[in-house]
Amino acid sequence: MKINSILLFLVTVCSTFSFSTIAKADSIQSRCDIYPKGEDKASKVVNCIFSQRQGFITITREDGVTYDLEPSDNQYIDQNGKxxxxxxxGNTLIFRFQKESVYLYQGEKAPSSSNSSHSLAQTPENLISTTPTALKDLVGAKAGQAENTLISRGYTYRNTVTFEGGKSAYYVENKTGYCVEVGTVDGRYSSIVYNTSDRCNK
Structure with missing residues (x-):
């Protein structure tokens, strides 16, 4: 009797551990770019967690917003019945809600947005379309892995614009205040160049 009880206990523990492992495997830390309907500029870029179990999807944003999606006829119904x-x-999942779109990049992390302490200076015309010397080695790098390198080298994130085939993220060069455009195509930095200061103000 004692042996049977021990075996039952071990089976229960193993089952619980297996379920926990599966649950964790269904969730991945991601980045969410939020686009108001009709806009081509992200209003917010935040870290989020993407979870999928048996067709049901949950997106939990670090700013407290959660989307619960239930599959329905090749589409989804959110928690509000919409x-x-x-x-x-490519590697991007796009969810089209009634009032906004969420571009979700699995495995990526939102750049630091602590830009209030960095002032913006007018980018000199002779620098526009040239690559900052400190960032030349990042052209061709994987975007998700190189964002922290950008920040550690003295660049502060401002905003992101998504277009057909890729996206452009804009950073302020802290030591000069100049605006830098980082283009991404197929998950890699396709170009890193100085751009006009107004790009970082949007």
């Missing part, structure tokens, strides 16, 4: 469509663009 229809949500899902698109896949």
């Amino acid at each position: 229809t949500v469509t899902k698109e896949i663009d």
Whole structure:
């Protein structure tokens, strides 16, 4: 009797551990870019957690917003009963809600947005479209892995614009205040160049 009880206990523990492992495997730390409907500029870029279990999707943003999506006829229904469509663009998942779109980049981390202490200076015309010397080695690097390198080298994130085929993120060069555009295509930095200061003000 004691042996049977011990075996039952071990089976229960193993089952619980297996379920916990599976649950963790279904969730991944991600980055969410939030676009108001009709806008081509992200209003917010935040860290988020993407979870998927048996077709049901939960997106939990670090700013407290949560989306609960239930599959329905090749689409989804959110917690408010509204229809949500899902698109896949390379490694990017796009969720189209009624009032906004969420671009979700699995495994990526939102850049630091602590930019209030860094002033913006007018980028000299002779520098526009040239690559900052300190960032030349990052052209071609994987975007998700290189963002922290950008920040550690003295660049502060401002905003992101997504377009067909890729996106551009804008950073302020802390020591000069100049604006730098970081282009990403297929998950890699395709170009890193100085751009006009107004790009970092949007």
